[in-house]
Amino acid sequence: MSLRVGIDLDGVVANFKSAFETAASEAGVPLPAGDAERASVDPLSSRDVKRIWDFVKRTPNWWVRLAPYEPAQIIRLYETARRLRWEVVFMTRRPSTAGDPVQFQSQWWLEQQGFFYPAVLTVPGSRGELANALRLDVVVDDQIHNCVDVISASTAKAVLLHREARDPAVDEHAVSRGIGVVGSLEEALDVLHHLHGALRERRGRLQRLADWFVTPPKVEALPTVPDRDRVTLRDDGQ
Ligand SMILES: [Mg+2]
Incomplete structure (x- = not known):
């Protein structure tokens, strides 16, 4: 199964945090000074957070920008x-x-x-x-x-x-x-x-709290370039 x-x-x-920080600067909302690397949305006022989200919502296809x-x-x-x-x-x-x-x-x-x-x-x-x-x-x-x-x-x-x-x-x-x-x-x-x-x-006997989570051994390296799936499927006549 x-x-x-x-x-x-x-x-x-997806790295939402980094994209949101970029959106903050594009929306003119200053992030906490001197700590830009570690800034999170937490120290921002709710008004500033709303300004950033308003900017995000106005930006066409903002979600495709994430890294x-x-x-x-x-x-x-x-x-x-x-x-x-x-x-x-x-x-x-x-x-x-x-x-x-x-x-x-x-x-x-x-x-x-x-x-x-x-x-x-x-x-x-x-x-x-x-x-x-x-x-x-x-x-x-x-x-x-x-x-x-x-x-x-x-x-x-x-x-x-x-x-x-x-x-x-x-x-x-x-x-x-x-x-x-x-x-x-x-x-x-x-x-x-x-x-x-x-x-x-x-399956069916695995304990929730017991032994399912262990640090597993490294699996073999897999190729990092995907197959040309669409072509493969077509060639297979599927
Ligand atoms: Mg999440």
Whole structure:
């Protein structure tokens, strides 16, 4: 049976934070002085945050501007999904902007990164309900509250991706609840690989809190250039 995987977009594959900081300067909102590298949206007033979002919403197809965090890993996710027959769904709560619908912008962006035919769901509600409805096996997200929501409302496992300075207390809290914690998409994909093997052997008996999350051994390197899928499919007469 295929591994059913949910992947959050912003913070996991797409660098929203950096694009939002650029939008702040384009909107004329100064970021906290002297700490531009580490500035987050938190110190900004709600009025300034609203100004930035207004700018984002007015900008046609703003969501296609984002940079990928780990471009090679997006390709690896696509290739692994094809090879191991995973079903991948990208999930996001991105608000709409001028231009194309958020779903199309996100699909276009993923194709540009080398993930062809991406399924993107733009769902404002609970990640847990979504994981349950889609019968997902695992969800990768950069927000602890989404991960908790997923394991509370579904049988899916959750992997928390913390890119920045890790707070040991948050990691401990997550792990104690059966949530895996990783520091990169590369690590997250290693975990998915491991889960793929574990589920094949033990589907239905896997313990939520016990031993599903381990640091897996490195898998073999995969080619980093995607096959010419559209041509291949046509040549195969499918
Ligand atoms: Mg996110």
